[in-house]
Amino acid sequence: MQSSTVLPVLVEVLPRVLRIAVYIAIGVFAANLVVAFGLVERIAGLSRYLTSPANLPDEVGTAIVTTAASTTAGYGMLAEFRESGVLDDKATLVAVTINTFFGFVQHIFTFYWPVLIPILGREVGFMYVGARAAIALAITLTGVAAGAILLSKQNVTPTAIAETDGAGDTDGEYGANGDDEDSVRAMAEDAARKTWKTVRRIVPRLAVVYVLVTLLLRTTDLESFTNLASPLTNLVGLPGAAVPVVVAFAFDTTTGAATIAPAIGETFTPKQAVATMLIGGIISFAVSTFKRSIPFQYGIWGPEFGSKVIAVNTSLKVVFIAIAVALLVA
Structure with missing residues (x-):
């Protein structure tokens, strides 16, 4: 090379x-x-x-x-x-799951409050942040329940x-x-x-994985993941205008919020806007997994256990986001 x-x-x-x-x-x-x-x-x-x-x-x-x-x-x-x-590994996965809500909390003060809510407006901004907080809390409580059921003194x-x-x-x-x-x-x-x-x-493992992933991103078209946007928005009955918003949101949260903000109240109801952004979050997992999760988790845990952490985190997020979207468009 x-x-x-x-x-x-x-x-x-x-x-x-x-x-x-x-x-x-x-x-x-x-x-x-x-x-x-x-x-x-x-x-x-x-x-x-x-x-x-x-x-x-x-x-x-x-x-x-x-x-x-x-x-x-x-x-x-x-x-x-x-x-x-x-x-042990099982207890660590439970602990990582419980950490979810607390990892979300810091973003309230560094991003959601100073950046996203002003873009979206008070009503939609608080609805979206509230939905994300509820999803994170649900994952944390799932971790607590999993620990109560699956863990013992042996772990x-x-x-x-x-x-x-x-x-x-x-x-x-x-x-x-x-x-x-x-x-x-x-x-x-x-x-x-x-x-x-x-x-x-x-750190050496972290550096190697980050370099390899960044090189992969330079030679791979990840935009193909956004082909999922149209089927998902159609499935839940969102307006056609949701597709470009989901695509923008998948690659950059701030851009996605700025894209949908002018259409709230006209093309989108507040609930539809929040549902659209949450679907953007689902699509973004495919992108962010390559950009951030794989390098970070592999660096922290190594490939084998890091893959388990990514699988658990992503699965729980997708499940609870899907539940939130279903409640919003019901």
């Missing part, structure tokens, strides 16, 4: 990988610290209402809380818990981190109470060493 093709891809991918690597490092380092300093009880208090019924240990609550601020950092925590043996080992390399040992080499200066420094250094091991394992 010519260097003239690869070099621009490297320039595009490198900043993205570095940014994700920083967030992963923060998440993994925080996960190690909260366990080492015994902060799990304080941080995971509220999230215990979700983790306890799902048969997940309190440590997972720290990842849930963190996900509301940074999805990447939250996933980094879960990756650390899985790597250390706190969660989790809450003491696994503490049993590995002395982390969380407040009665051993770090001192009786773990609160003197030497103890704090020792635990922070231990957390940093573990973080470096995790980042060193994840």
